[in-house]
Amino acid sequence: MMIDDEVLAGIEAVLMITDTAVSTAELATALGLEEGTVDEAIATLKADYDGDETHRQRGFEIRHVAGGFRIFSRGDYHEVVKDFLTSGQSAKLSQAALETLAVIAYRQPISRPRIAAIRGVSVDGVIRTLLLRGLIVEAGKEATTSALLYATTPTFLDTLGMNSLDDLPELAPYLPEDADVAELGSQDTEVLAAVDELDEDLEDDPGSPGQPSLARE
Structure with missing residues (x-):
């Protein structure tokens, strides 16, 4: 299932500004989506950030922590940070x-x-x-x-x-x-x-x- 770019951008916007982990339910409520759609969107974003043979890996990643999701700088670049x-x-x-x-x-x-x-x-x-x-x-x-x-x-x-x-x-x-x-x-x-x-x-x-x-x- 293809996730709309606007949905992906909305989830990114929320995760970029939060100071704590945001649960699937909270994201679904904030964006007016089904929780299943949020899970698919998170998986899509994670794969995009991780990169593949067609595009580079990002310096940040989505992690599942404390029952929710947050965006962190990628662990590979800890020494750089x-x-x-x-x-x-x-x-x-x-x-x-x-x-x-x-x-x-x-x-x-x-x-x-x-x-x-x-x-x-x-x-x-x-x-x-x-x-x-x-x-x-x-x-x-x-x-x-x-x-x-x-x-x-x-x-x-x-x-x-x-x-x-x-x-x-x-x-x-x-x-x-x-x-x-x-x-x-x-x-x-x-x-x-x-x-x-x-x-x-x-x-x-x-x-x-x-x-x-x-x-x-």
Whole structure:
């Protein structure tokens, strides 16, 4: 059965913007299709991305994960992506990465959904960057949700020239309890003031040789 190009494009559009796996049922509902049609469309897209003798393999692929589908960069190019994200000792972190790192530093161990709730935006890409830079590490799972927890690493301390997390500036009181996340309001700027404090520390001690700079552009 030939799948209409518009159907294929619609599924691609959804998978490109999602931060979590999307199930066949969810795609069917969103696009007004039968689930069987969605399954065939996914198979068509997967084959197209994998390539054959008539067209090249793509640098991305569709994977079935967590009961649904997501588009990922192809595993064959992990080293290329890693080198891109970590290239250069003076590579700078984005404002989003600095804000996420500040939240993790003060609330660790903390899960990705809780970080996203505090920042108000998705942090999937930022978390991957921080993991590849060696600034954070997976630190077990949350007991109630089984969500992965994240914490900072010795590299984080080395880069900031600190002996322990006790050396962090006294900004933790500005970070809300989880129950208060929905009521952040005007506290947002205070919550993320940690970024400026970290920047000041980094300007004084930009890190040891071989460690990435965290200073903002």
